[in-house]
Structure formats: structure tokens, C-alpha cells
């Protein structure tokens with residue numbers, strides 16, 4: 001696969017013929033795609049096109065019905081989200097996967113809590129987690145207090161919590177399922193900025209969004225899904241919002 | 256990653272709630288604690304012998320049994336589950352422990368000091384853990400509903416209790432039976448030991464819930480189980496652990512009651528499951544999951560006992576107890592409901 005840039009960058013993620021059936025519904029069919037280190041790929045498509053399903057397959061929530069997933073050149077079969085995370089895949093889920101009854105910091109560190117050893121026991125390092133969470137919220141320019149319960153937070157603050165979670169480890173690929181859906185103009189700019197910083201560090205990002213300007217602002221490449229089929233996969237500078245809209249709605253078969 | 260951080264964040268528009276709307280003060284547990292104090296004061300004004308040392312010691316002992324199980328039950332409720340089998344687990348463990356003590360006393364174990372009672376208690380608690388394990392496995396791995404699973408376990412354990420005793424009460428026996436009574440019904444620093452056990456267990460539970468990963472996961476299971484699953488929390492293991500701990504608390508209380516009564520009747524703790532769940536719920540545990548704690552379980556149990564004791568001292572018909580307890584359950588939940596609706 002020759003890219004416009006011509007640079008021989010290493011493929012982080014490769015999907016080969018990935019399909020997913022939910023009973024009679026074919027949510028994805030024969031998806032091939034490659035994501036290289038430092039790529040920012042926009043994944044677009046109408047409601048129900050299969051975007052979240054694709055994310056969940058890559059993140060280890062479901063097995064694909066057919067097809068192969070390669071990560072860092074190795075074939076993987078993720079049985080649990082933890083398996084995907086352990087090779088370096090982080091996800092911002094569309095429903096954010098937050099627990100309302102615990103604090104923002106607790107949600108950021110959920111499943112990866114920091115602890116301190118005291119004799120034979122390990123206790124939560126509340127101070128360490130709060131401090132690190134505050135740092136991460138700062139990077140996202142989000143006015144989110146680590147100790148506040150998620151229950152009482154705005155949509156944008158909740159999104160910041162879910163995004164902050166992906167920054168705990170050195171991920172190689174970050175999947176973001178509509179990270180900018182509920183946030184302010186200023187926070188959108190911060191998220192897009194974060195994506196650029198990630199790219200500069202060589203992290204690959206797959207951004208799912210219905211917001212055309214966001215995708216055109218940060219992505220190098222756009223992939224369009226329609227009814228589970230890949231209809232386009234091209235450098236963003238060779239496309240246009242009009243063309244992508246036509247692909248999404250089906251006015252244009254492929255490009 | 257630091258090039259873009261613009262100094263510390265200022266929360267210009269984000270105020271802080273008043274102290275009474277925040278943290279422990281804003282919880283149902285706090286309201287119920289206040290109600291508890293008021294009712295206790297009322298009872299002590301009108302029933303003069305309420306504050307007598309003897310009565311206070313008795314009351315604090317009586318409620319300890321319920322409260323110990325309410326601790327375990329609260330853990331289950333925080334995860335969004337429920338355990339209806341606690342009353343019959345208490346009975347099964349109580350009769351088994353008493354019968355094993357008697358049996359071991361006739362074997363060579365009688366020759367080793369304390370071997371008989373220790374082994375009997377360990378076996379009794381083992382049976383409790385097994386019941387909890389079965390509950391937990393069915394609920395987490397097979398995904399049966401907690402209500403139905405533990406309702407089944409309620410019936411199984413009660414049935415087993417009658418099968419092995421043929422309905423006859425079982426008294427503990429053996430060479431060191433005095434030690435057994437001292438450990439279950441004695442006094443320490445002038446306080447009844449069941450109360451000491453309760454306070455120690457409640458303290459351990461409080462620390463574990465607030466300051467361990469396990470405790471955090473217990474809350475998150477009740478808050479958003481799917482989020483827990485997606486972020487790699489060992490959901491099944493945590494769920495199984497709370498059912499095992501709940502059953503262990505029931506078994507332990509069953510053994511303590513045996514020491515108190517001097518015998519374990521087959522109908523021991525019949526109907527206690529509702530009292531125990533009521534204590535947890537009055538204390539602020541939310542049956543929808545995600546909320547609760549040891550302080551609430553203790554206060555809820557204490558409130559029920561003060562009402563029962565107060566009615567007895569007034570010479571009132573103690574059959575009213577259940578009516579009062581029911582009213583308090585509804586009032587506690589109602590107050591909490593009004594408060595949270597106001598906040599929105």
C-alpha cells in the first residue's frame with residue numbers, strides 16, 4: 001500500500017477482511033485497513049454505519065466474525081479489552097464508560113488504580129491519583145476537579161475524564177469514538193490539539209466523528225463506512241467535505 | 256506533553272457546595288444518624304430504665320448480631336445485588352457448628368486443647384463460604400438474578416438445617432465449651448464481645464471500601480458494571496467475593512447467637528433476611544447499587560433495635576415493631592428522594 005507521503009512508516013494496525021455479524025445484521029463486511037504510527041485517521045459514516053462496532057472489535061470487546069487483526073505486525077485475537085490495552089490500544093468509548101458514583105480521578109484510574117504498600121496491604125494512593133488526574137485535566141484545558149463525583153459533571157467534563165484515561169499509559173493507538181460530541185468550541189480545540197500532539201509523538205489516532213470540520217482539521221486520512229462497507233480511504237487533502245458527505249449519504253458510491 | 260499546560264487551573268465558575276450539602280453530611284446515613292439520636296433521646300426520656308447499664312449492654316448486644324450480617328449484606332447491596340439467604344445461612348452454620356463440636360468431643364480431637372471447637376467453627380464458616388461461593392458463581396458466571404438465586408439458597412439452607420437436626424435444637428458441647436461461651440457471649444473491657452466484633456469488622460470494612468482497589472471496584476460494580484468490565488476490573492471475582500463475605504458474616508453471627516442462646520434452634524434467624532436488608536437500607540445502602548457503607552449498616556441496625564427495645568420498655572405491644580420498622584424504611588428513602596430531587 002503506497003501512501004501519498006511515500007514515507008515507509010511502520011503499520012501499527014492492520015485489519016484484513018474483518019466482518020461482524022449480529023444475528024442477521026451484517027454490521028461490518030470485509031473491512032481492510034492499515035493505520036501507521038503517527039497516522040490520524042478520520043472514520044466517518046452515517047448512524048449505524050458500523051463505526052462503533054469497528055472500534056469495539058479493535059478494542060477487544062467482540063471477536064470479528066471473519067478476518068484478522070494485526071497489531072505491530074503480530075496477529076492478535078483479543079478476548080477482553082484488557083488484552084487490547086496491554087498491547088497499547090486505548091479507547092474513548094462512545095458512552096464514555098464512566099461510573100457516576102465515584103470521583104473523576106477514580107474513573108480515570110479505573111482498573112489501574114495506583115497503590116502504596118503498607119506492610120502486607122496495598123492502599124489506594126488517593127493523593128497520587130488526584131494529582132495525576134489534575135495534570136491530565138490541565139493538559140486538556142478542562143475545568144474538572146479530580147475529587148468531584150462524575151454524577152454532577154457536564155458532558156464536556158465527562159468527556160475529559162474519558163480522554164484522560166487514555167493518557168495513563170504509552171498507547172500506540174488511541175481510538176476515539178465521538179470524543180467531541182458534547183463539548184464546547186474551546187474544548188474541541190483542545191482535543192484536536194491533543195490529537196496533534198499525540199501524532200507528533202508517533203501515536204496513531206483513529207477519530208470517529210460526525211463533525212466534518214474536526215475531521216478535516218486534524219486527520220491525514222479519511223475512511224468512510226456505509227452500511228458496514230468501506231467506501232473510501234484516502235488522504236484528506238485529496239478529498240473534500242462535499243465528497244465525504246456524498247459518500248456518507250450514498251450519493252457517491254465510492255472514491 | 257507539558258509544553259501546553261497554562262499554569263494551574265482556576266475554577267472561576269465552579270463553586271463548592273455548603274458543608275451540609277457535601278460528603279458525609281449529605282447522605283442518607285447522616286439523616287438516619289440524626290433520627291437515631293433523636294429517637295434514642297426520646298426513648299430515654301420516657302423510659303427511665305432505658306439508660307440503665309444492664310439495658311444498654313443488652314441492647315447493644317442484641318443489635319450486634321443483625322448489624323454484623325448487615326455489614327455483609329451492605330457489601331452485596333453496594334454492588335447492586337441482594338442476598339436473601341443470610342437468615343438461613345445463619346441457622347445452618349449455627350446448628351452445624353454446635354453439632355460438630357458435640358461430635359468432635361467424642362473423638363480423639365477431644366485430647367487436643369481447643370482442637371474440637373476450632374475445627375467446628377472453621378467447618379461452620381466453611382459451609383457459609385461455600386453457600387456464598389455458590390451464590391456468587393451462579394450470579395456472576397451464569398448471570399442468574401441475585402434475587403432468585405439467593406431465594407433458592409434461602410430455601411436450601413433452611414431445608415438442610417431441618418434435615419440434619421430433624422427440627423431439634425443443638426447445644427454446643429465438649430471439653431472447652433466454656434471457652435466457646437467466653438468467646439461468643441463474654442465481655443471484653445466491660446463490653447459484650449459481639450459488639451466488639453461488630454466494631455472491629457465495621458472498621459475493617461470501612462477501610463477496605465475506601466482505601467483498597469477491591470473496595471473501589473465494589474462501588475463501581477454498582478455504579479456502572481459495563482464500565483468496570485471495559486476498564487479491566489475483574490468483575491466476576493469482585494462479585495463472588497461480596498457474596499462469600501456476606502455469607503461469612505451470616506455464618507459468624509449464627510455462631511455468636513448460638514453462644515448467646517446456649518443452643519442453636521432449627522428455626523434460628525427465621526425471617527432475619529428482611530430485618531437485615533431493612534437495616535442496610537435504612538442506613539443508606541441503595542438497592543439500585545453504588546451507595547452504602549458500614550456506618551449506615553450499624554446505625555440502621557441500632558435504630559431498629561432501639562425501637563424494639565423502646566416499645567418493650569413502654570410496655571407497648573411489641574408486635575408494633577414491624578410496623579415502625581416498615582414506616583422508617585419508607586421515611587428514610589422518602590427523605591433521601593426529596594433531598595436528591597431538590598439538588599437537581
Ligand SMILES: Nc1ncnc2c1ncn2[C@@H]1O[C@H](COP(=O)(O)OP(=O)(O)OP(=O)(O)O)[C@@H](O)[C@H]1O
Pocket residue numbers: 022025027045046047048049050051052053054094
Ligand atoms: N451488540 C449489538 N448487537 C446487535 N446489533 C448491534 C450491536 N451493536 C451494533 N449493532 C448493529 O450494528 C450496526 C452498526 O452499529 P454501530 O454502533 O457500529 O454504528 P455507528 O456507526 O457507531 O453509529 P452511530 O453513529 O449512531 O454511533 C447497527 O445496525 C446496530 O444496530
Ligand SMILES: [Mg+2]
Pocket residue numbers: 051052053094177
Ligand atoms: Mg457509534
